[in-house]
Every structure is written in structure tokens, then in C-alpha cells.
Amino acid sequence: MNLVSRYIIRQMAVMAVYALLAFLALYSFFEIINEAGNLGRGGYNAWTMTQYVLLQMPARAYELMPLGVLIGGLIALSQLAAGSELTVMKASGLSTKKLLLILSQFGLIFAVATAALGEWVAPSLSQRAENLKASAIHGKISTGASGLWLKEQNNIINVREMLPDHTLLGIKIWQHNDRYELVEAAEADSAVLNADGSWQLENVRRSALSDNQVSVSEQAQLQWPVALKSSLLDVLLVNPDQMSVSELTAYITHLENNRQQTQTYAIAWWRKLMYPVAAWVMALVAFAFTPQNTRHGNMGLKLFGGICLGLAFHFAGRLFGFTSQLYGIPPFLAGILPTAIFALLAVYLIRRQEKR
Known part of the structure; x- marks a missing residue:
């Protein structure tokens, strides 16, 4: 990796981390507002709420990683273009092919981080957060390898x-x-x-x-x-989005053996499998929406369009999941279509950009 590659990757990585931290702060703010209604229920106090929000942060970071990559990449590349640094680099022999290779390396770094968060960090911490909240609100409840323990009269x-x-x-x-x-x-x-x-x-x-x-x-x-509320037992029903790929694989097999519906978990399995790829794809989308010529005054417009596109991707996965369940679309299509559509869009925009 030469000096130019390290410089571009460092600039994009820093901006991606800043964008991710900004989104995490925003999401945490809304989560605190949402959880404030539970304050005073049982032993659920401000400290417990803070612990709950902090334990949920890795899961939020996992969900927002592709969006952070896109917006961070857009900001960094736009700054390089505005300072004519991209123009100088291209004049020095940096071809579009080499630049795409650099962007792929940047995207791969965050793809690996996304996979690590989704497979090992976020699922266990999210489960701990839910257990902490349930124990504080309802009391006399604990979960572990042996399931849920309750005391009733x-x-x-x-x-x-x-x-x-x-x-x-x-x-x-x-x-x-x-x-x-x-x-x-x-x-x-x-x-x-x-x-x-x-x-x-x-x-x-x-x-x-x-x-x-x-x-x-x-x-x-x-x-x-x-005399127990059924909602108390929902702590056992783990949200599919909070499960790792290995846990989803084992659970889908278990549900099939018990002749239970598996579509919700199958969709989550495919989404989990494709989500690291989405972080890589967003690096290419960032380049596709980066203005190559700043003299036309379209930088702000393209940056805004790229951010809107990232938000659309963030919500497209859930939309495709609901659509799949509603209309019986195969789970693998619901899982891979958002990423595949954005990948094709990035390739189309880059090719169009190069023909100009």
C-alpha cells in the first residue's frame, strides 16, 4: 500500500467514524427519550437506563455501519475533490481502476468490522441489555444457558x-x-x-x-x-436482528425440526450474510456520487443525494423483509436485493461518470 492509498483510506476512515459516532449519538438520544417512560417501573432507574442504552450501542453501530461508510466516504472524497487533490492524483497517474481498488480496500476494512460486530459483539451485548431491562422492571427474573427463571408466589x-x-x-x-x-x-x-x-x-x-x-x-x-403476564416471557423470544449468523442457522434448523415458521429468521439470516458486503458496496456508491468537477456547483446537491440514498438503503432492508413476509417472496431475494440493487446502481453511475 503506497502513500496515496494510505492517505485516501485514512481520510475516508476518519470521516466514516465521525459519521458513525454522530448517528450513534442521535440514535442514543432518541432511545433515551423512548426509555424515559419506563423510569420508576420496578428497579428501572437512570443508571439502569444508561447501561441499557450503552449495551445496545454495538447493535446500533452494526446497523448504521453501511450508512456511516457511505456518508464518511462522500464527505472525504468531496473534500479531496474540492481541494483539487483528486485532480492532482489523477494527473499524477492514479487511474479510476486504481482508485476503485483503494476504495475497495477501505470498504473491506469496514466490512470486516461489520461482520465482527454482527457475529460476536452485538448479539451477546443486546441480549444482556434486554435481560438487564427485564430484570429491573419485573424483578425476580434471570436468563442464562438453562433458559428463563421466574418466581411467582x-x-x-x-x-x-x-x-x-x-x-x-x-x-x-x-x-x-x-x-x-x-x-x-x-x-x-x-x-x-x-x-x-x-x-x-x-x-x-x-x-x-x-x-x-x-x-x-x-x-x-x-x-x-x-399469574404472570405473557409479555414477561418475551425476553426469551430473541429478535432475529439481534442474533448472529451461527445462532440463526441453529435456530432455523430447530424450528424446521419442530415444524415452525422460519421465514422471519431466514430473511434475517440472508440479511446478516449480506450486510458486511453492503458496507463494501457503500464505498463504491460514495465514489459514484462524488462530483469530479467542482466548477459546476453541484457538490452540495450530489452530497445530499448520496445521503438520501444511504438513508433509503438503511430502511430498504426492513421494507423488503416485510414485503417478503406479506407476499411470500423467497427470503434470499429479500435479503440480497437491497445490496444487489445498490451495487448495480454504483456500477452504472461509475461507468456513466467515466464516459463523460
Whole structure:
């Protein structure tokens, strides 16, 4: 990598980081406003809210990375063009092909950062944030490798997981008396939530303890009265956008084995797979919208158009996801179309720009 390459990449990277930090600050501000309504609920205070917002930042950075690359690249290249530095570089022998190679290296750096955030950092921290919030608001709740633990009156309940249709799997219930002595233990393969708040347990095995014996019984179905809100269990239902590719792969296989709908998670899988590529594509889009000749006074207009295009890409993924579910479009198309469309647009604009 020569001096010119390092200079261009450094200028674009700095501007991309600045743009990303600005968007993170804006998103954090709106998130604080949104979370302010929960202050005072249970143990949810200002410090807990701050922790929640900070833990969500890597996920926000992951979502905004392509937009930051585009806007940072646009600003940096526009500054180079305004100072005639691009013109001097081209006059010194820097061809468009070499410049695109430099931009590809810049995009690759942020593509790797995007993949690392989405696969290892953001999912675990987002889950910790949701657990922290749920524990503070509702109390007596914890999650881990064994699922969700709840305490309700004299019952200690463990739920291993919850499917997208809110079916509970792996239910274990321990009931104690007022002296905290175990009086009954129950285990069920699954459960569904009734409208009255009770749980309809399936394939139940119960062990009732008395002074002298343990009575064991089995029932195909059992209605268990539980005074818990169903929203409390939503902490088990992880948002697909907060899952890594490996977690989505395992979960899609699990849902298929249980004959559950997988389209939402399949769309998220394809989006996760293509999102690092989108960061690379945005570096090319930035070049396509950079004015090569500043004498025509179109720099501000092209910069504004590029920013609008980046915002359109940011929301296009969600739009394509909803459209796919609504009209039955294959998940891989919903996942790759936004990135593919913007890649083709960048190639078209660059070729058009070079013909002038």
C-alpha cells in the first residue's frame, strides 16, 4: 500500500467514524427519550437506563455501519475533490481502476468490522441489555444457558425456550410451602398460554412430596394457574436482528425440526450474510456520487443525494423483509436485493461518470 492509498483510506476512515459516532449519538438520544417512560417501573432507574442504552450501542453501530461508510466516504472524497487533490492524483497517474481498488480496500476494512460486530459483539451485548431491562422492571427474573427463571408466589419456574408462536418448551416447576419446604415438582414438555393467563401444560410429570412418601403421576394435559403476564416471557423470544449468523442457522434448523415458521429468521439470516458486503458496496456508491468537477456547483446537491440514498438503503432492508413476509417472496431475494440493487446502481453511475 503506497502513500496515496494510505492517505485516501485514512481520510475516508476518519470521516466514516465521525459519521458513525454522530448517528450513534442521535440514535442514543432518541432511545433515551423512548426509555424515559419506563423510569420508576420496578428497579428501572437512570443508571439502569444508561447501561441499557450503552449495551445496545454495538447493535446500533452494526446497523448504521453501511450508512456511516457511505456518508464518511462522500464527505472525504468531496473534500479531496474540492481541494483539487483528486485532480492532482489523477494527473499524477492514479487511474479510476486504481482508485476503485483503494476504495475497495477501505470498504473491506469496514466490512470486516461489520461482520465482527454482527457475529460476536452485538448479539451477546443486546441480549444482556434486554435481560438487564427485564430484570429491573419485573424483578425476580434471570436468563442464562438453562433458559428463563421466574418466581411467582410459591412457584419457582424454569422455561427453557419459547418458539415464535409463543409455545413454551421445557417447563419445570417447583412449588414450596410458606416454610420454603418443597411440596411438589412438575415437568412438562411444552405449554401454551391461555387467554386467562394460565398455562396449558402438555405431557406432565408430577411428584408430590408428603411426610412419608412421594406420589408420582403423569397427565397428558394440565391447566396450571400462573399469574404472570405473557409479555414477561418475551425476553426469551430473541429478535432475529439481534442474533448472529451461527445462532440463526441453529435456530432455523430447530424450528424446521419442530415444524415452525422460519421465514422471519431466514430473511434475517440472508440479511446478516449480506450486510458486511453492503458496507463494501457503500464505498463504491460514495465514489459514484462524488462530483469530479467542482466548477459546476453541484457538490452540495450530489452530497445530499448520496445521503438520501444511504438513508433509503438503511430502511430498504426492513421494507423488503416485510414485503417478503406479506407476499411470500423467497427470503434470499429479500435479503440480497437491497445490496444487489445498490451495487448495480454504483456500477452504472461509475461507468456513466467515466464516459463523460
